[in-house]
Amino acid sequence: MKLFTYFRSTAAYRVRIALNLKGLPAELLPVNLVEKKHTEAAYTDLNPQGLVPALMLESGEVMNQSMSILEYLDEQYPLPPLLPTGPLERAEVRSFAYEIACDMHPLNNLRVLKYLENDLGVGAQDKQTWYEHWIATGFTALEQRLELRKPPQQGSFCFGNTATIADCLLIPQVYNALRFNCDMQPYPLINAINEHCLSLNAFEAARPENQADA
Amino acid sequence: MKLFTYFRSTAAYRVRIALNLKGLPAELLPVNLVEKKHTEAAYTDLNPQGLVPALMLESGEVMNQSMSILEYLDEQYPLPPLLPTGPLERAEVRSFAYEIACDMHPLNNLRVLKYLENDLGVGAQDKQTWYEHWIATGFTALEQRLELRKPPQQGSFCFGNTATIADCLLIPQVYNALRFNCDMQPYPLINAINEHCLSLNAFEAARPENQADA
Incomplete structure (x- = not known):
């Protein structure tokens, strides 16, 4: 997997933590927000919303929104769980x-x-x-x-x-x-x-x- | 169930739709935001964040945040589903x-x-x-x-x-x-x-x- 990230983005920081907790290796690809790289076509073609983070799966599919990514990771890689069972x-x-x-x-x-x-x-x-x-x-x-x-x-x-x-x-x-x-x-x-x-x-x-x- | 709602609150509106789609009856209890009823103890004792909506279950438990409530309703009342399976x-x-x-x-x-x-x-x-x-x-x-x-x-x-x-x-x-x-x-x-x-x-x-x- 590849994570489009920016070091100071708190939304990307959330996903970095979750990947680490799950023990999932991911290539981190920086998108420099100060240089406005998130507004360039190279990124918005992948994520029309133009915000970080976005997660690219092995299949090439890209998902955005940190909360979606956390739910996805927990559904696909259940251990250790990031949500209780009740x-x-x-x-x-x-x-x-x-x-x-x-x-x-x-x-x-x-x-x-x-x-x-x-x-x-x-x-x-x-x-x-x-x-x-x-x-x-x-x-x-x-x-x-x-x-x-x-x-x-x-x-x-x-x-x-x-x-x-x-x-x-x-x-x-x-x-x-x-x-x-x-x-x-x-x-x-x-x-x-x-x-x-x-x-x-x-x-x-x-x-x-x-x-x-x- | 009881839904604390306000007619113009879009977050409450989301939950009203979901309850209707699921065919779940709920008593609607208005919290008048203009009259600041959401900041009074009668409400913040139930929901410390003081925003609407909040859902009170039959057990008396109260949950807040519309997105949490939607996920809860879909987990507890799976039909019709509000999320796809893939x-x-x-x-x-x-x-x-x-x-x-x-x-x-x-x-x-x-x-x-x-x-x-x-x-x-x-x-x-x-x-x-x-x-x-x-x-x-x-x-x-x-x-x-x-x-x-x-x-x-x-x-x-x-x-x-x-x-x-x-x-x-x-x-x-x-x-x-x-x-x-x-x-x-x-x-x-x-x-x-x-x-x-x-x-x-x-x-x-x-x-x-x-x-x-x-």
């Missing part, structure tokens, strides 16, 4: 992931920050406040969710003692928050999970600073 | 849905428009341009995806002749675009799917204007 537990893990994928990340990604700056003339301080606002709104709700966990969901990962797609989403989002100097002090449970995950090879190897294109 | 086809349908759920809807929902207006002082015309920008960016990519479909994916729905979660996401997003007077002329395939779906009872009954709280 229907309610699956919904809980997915909801945690979607709160990041749908309600945090999209508001703070590069194209939106550029729109605020270039099209709406939003200044640096207001842009920072915008960024921090969506991080705080999202992480406050997620920290509260983590506080409400009961055994066996309490553990070193978001849900118990096994990594799930929730962790694949959380760790890159924390990276983003720290990169933009957001205050992470109000979220001790998130911080503990982040620290634990980054002590593991699968997460460590996926870190932006450990990518060839960093 | 792994690649499942990824395609999910990616179509996520392009709306992650990259269109979150940028144009009420809380974001309010932030632009109240916190960033963005004027009415610039807010409208922002809205139209993300609609056009998203629908252009989706229309292109629909053009690239081959049989048996070509049909009266997004993917073939069976409704999937892609349709559950698309129809509410078209509703939103029309509500904000976006130009839909460039998207003939999307418009045809929208017209077909709205001719069906499951979609018709889920329409915002047909809700008790409208």
